[in-house]
Amino acid sequence: MEILLKSRGVVAAVGTAAEVLRRAARGTLATGRKLARLADDPLGKPPQPGLPRGAPG
Template sequence: METLLYISAVIAAVGAAGEVLRRAARGTLTTSRKVSRLVDDLVGEPPRPGLPDGRPGLMTRVGRIEGRL
């Protein structure tokens, strides 16, 4: 009977640790996506299929605005 209790406790502990790791990985992935988008906005994006002209970076866009003023 004690063996069954120990096995159940191990299964519960492994499941809980797995859930903690899953949530941490999910949060890290979400944060890395946001940082990637920020970097793309700051630096710009090169031309690619579906975006033939690319996207200018932040400094290029600010320079255009200053040129208009």
């Protein structure tokens, strides 16, 4: 019985830690994408399939 309680605690702790890391990574990636788009404005964009001539900076 004691092993079952300890294992449930470990599973809960690992799950909580995984969720915290997932949320932190998601926020970091979203901020990184926004900064990349902000940097594209002054630097311009290279040619892409939907944008054949690119975009000037």
